[in-house]
Amino acid sequence: MLTLTDSAVTAIRSLTDQPELPEETGLRIMAQDAEAPSFQVTLAENPVAGDQIIEANGARVFLEANAAVALDDKALDAQVDDEGTVAFTVAQQMR
Numbered sequence: 001m002l003t004l005t006d007s008a009v010t011a012i013r014s015l016t017d018q019p020e021l022p023e024e025t026g027l028r029i030m031a032q033d034a035e036a037p038s039f040q041v042t043l044a045e046n047p048v049a050g051d052q053i054i055e056a057n058g059a060r061v062f063l064e065a066n067a068a069v070a071l072d073d074k075a076l077d078a079q080v081d082d083e084g085t086v087a088f089t090v091a092q093q094m095r
Helices: 006-016 067-071
Strands: 026-031 038-042 052-056 059-063 074-080 086-092
Touching: 006 026, 006 074, 006 086, 026 067, 038 086, 059 067
Parallel strands: 026 059
Antiparallel strands: 026 038, 052 059, 074 086
């Protein structure tokens, strides 16, 4: 199962903890192409039927079924630049 680093949890919470968003909002990750692993990341108010739900310290991630398979042994990390832009990266899980 995809794991979240502390940086990813912090970034997701800062994106989803906006007063205008429902409390259940999470980050949704969808596979773009089965041939080459690329992903689309959006904010979603709720998971879609069939999504795998990952919750860690108040951060919620909804994984579309194909993305869940592709990211099963991965870790989601995040970096925030000086302007507050978040960049998510995927790496192998640390064993």
